[in-house]
Amino acid sequence: MAGHVRWGIIGAAKFAFEHMGPALHAASGGCLEAIATQSPEKIAKFKERFPHLRAHESYDALLADPEIDAVYIPLPNVLHVEWALKALDAGKHVLVEKPLAMKAEEFDAIIARRDATGLHAAEAYMIVHHPQWQYAKALYDAGEIGRLLSVRGVFSYDNSADTANIRLNPALGGGGVPDIGVYSYGCTRFLTGEEPEEVTRADLDWENGVDVYAEVSARFPSFRYHAINSMRMFAHQEMQFHGEKGLIRMTAPFNAGVFGEARVELHRTKMRIEEKRFPAVNQYVMQVEAFNQTVLNGDRYACPLEFSKGTQAMIDMVFAAAKT
Structure with a gap:
């Protein structure tokens, strides 16, 4: 090298x-x-x-x-x-x-x-390299929102007009959950450090063998989870982590700088909102730089294969629940 x-x-x-x-x-x-x-x-x-x-x-x-x-x-x-x-x-x-x-x-x-x-x-899985997620996790780990009770998220877009899109091809592994559910599920695991105990609801709509709408509820050890992922809805993305003492809201959690400016809001009592913005961060560059440093210097990598396997395990749970 x-x-x-x-x-x-x-x-x-x-x-x-x-x-x-x-x-x-x-x-x-x-x-x-x-x-x-x-x-x-x-x-x-x-x-x-x-x-x-x-x-x-x-x-x-x-x-x-x-x-x-x-x-x-x-x-x-x-x-x-x-x-x-x-x-x-x-x-x-x-x-x-x-x-x-x-x-x-x-x-x-x-x-x-x-x-x-x-x-x-x-x-x-580039989002864990973005400082907005590291900041949000630090807030959570410091107990800024108290005991977490509910996580809510949405990640949607509409690719119905793009009929040649590989995400619409079941033979190539298409579908909304593999494409964007991986973000909604994985970010929750990353921030909380918890794994789902049960997928309690998996309401999926299908077109030509791929899921185009997924409304999923799950129970984690200390909180409940609910998220919507769709390839047939107006483009939107947001994550909320709602605790006893406060709420963390993220406005561009997945496509920061493309969907919009990354902002982390900490909602406190008496309608106080503390906001931190990340206007000029390229998470793809940060991901590659982290990878390079792991290769060159042996630095710890934020997203090892074991973490990604855990997110895929939750995806598997969603599809299994949908069948039942």
Whole structure:
């Protein structure tokens, strides 16, 4: 390794072009060096933005590139586990777009391969690297809202007009819960440190084999949880953590800087609201920088595979409850 992490991207996804490619390029401790895709049009598009990129016509060719240390994988969901394992076998650190797997037990093979190789592997769950979530967790841990009783959240958008969207394709692992439920569920686990005991309600609407609306209630050891995720609603996102002494409200908890400015509100007695804003933070860059420092220096990573497996376990519980 040349004193920094040399990155390659497996698959020229739109999200990689718009967000993660620029983040890999901008993050300290690393550089974006190569991309693999069979599409000449996509190669040309990437090279227009990143003229220095080496282009590989196959994923295997990129994995064989000796000048690549780590790969980012934004392939369709059902391909994540396969190519994460191939990347680790090729000696590459790997950052896989969420959801990394379609079932919690599928994480086990990647965890085992990570441990056997000593390489770093993680799901691209970027929100825990954003200082708004670290601040909100600090408020919670300090007891600023007292005993937590209720968590409420919503994450919605409408992609009904985008009929070619892979999120609408069941064969590729589509669906609203895998795409955005992972945020609503995972952020609650991150902030509270608790795991769900039971999904008490899972009311899902389906279209062509994928969930497009999910209203989910769950019981955690010390609080109740309720969230809505939908690919058929007006775009909105918000999380509220409601305790005996106060309430934490987050206005752009998931797409900070894209959906809107990240703000954390602490609601106290007598209608007092203390607000902290995070106007200029790129959570994708912060995620890559954290990954780079783990690879280079062994720094603790905020989102290990074991954490991501726990979120997938809750997703599995939601689908199981929906069947009953």
